[in-house]
Amino acid sequence: MNKELLGKNIKYRRKVLKVRQEDLAEISGVALRTVVSIERGEGNPSLETLLKIAEVLGMELQLNVKL
Amino acid sequence: MNKELLGKNIKYRRKVLKVRQEDLAEISGVALRTVVSIERGEGNPSLETLLKIAEVLGMELQLNVKL
C-alpha cells in the first residue's frame, strides 16, 4: 500500500457507493480539499483522516504481517 | 483499527523481531520520540510514518472493505 494505491482504492470504493467527493467530505467530517488530495495520492494524510474516510466507505485499515 | 490497537500491533511485532525502539526508529528513519508515541497510541501519525515503520517490521497496511 502506497499513497497512490490508497487514493485509488478510496476513489474506486466511493464510486461503487455512488457518493460524491463533496458528500464523502461532509459525512466523514474531512474537508473536501483533503478528500480530493488523498484520492489523487497527493499529500500525506494522518491516521485519523484515513480512519474517518474508511469508516464512511465501510472499509477498515489493517496492519498485517507480510506473507 | 484504531490508534491504540495500531500501537499495540506495532509494539508486539517489534518484540517478536527482538528489535529495540531505538533500532526501529533508526532503521525506519522515524524519530525515536515518534516511534514511542505511536506504540503508546498517542498522537496521530501520518501515512508516511506508518508506512516506514510497517516496512521495517515486515508488515503492510491494507484498506479493505468490511465484511
Add this chain to the structure above:
DNA sequence: CAAAAAAGTGCATCAGGATGCACTTTTCAA
C-alpha cells in the same frame, strides 16, 4: 453540443505531527 454537475487547483492560514534533547521511569539479567 451545451449546460450542469462533479472533480480538481492555488493559495493563505491554522493546527498539530515530527523531531531532538535532556531527563525520569521501568524492565530485566547478572
Add this chain to the structure above:
DNA sequence: TTGAAAAGTGCATCCTGATGCACTTTTTTG
C-alpha cells in the same frame, strides 16, 4: 538487589497536513 539497558516523558521548534475559498477543468447527460 542493583546497575545497565530499554522504554517513556516534557518541552520547544520546525515543518507540513487540514482547511476554506474562489476559481478552473473535466465529466456527464439531456
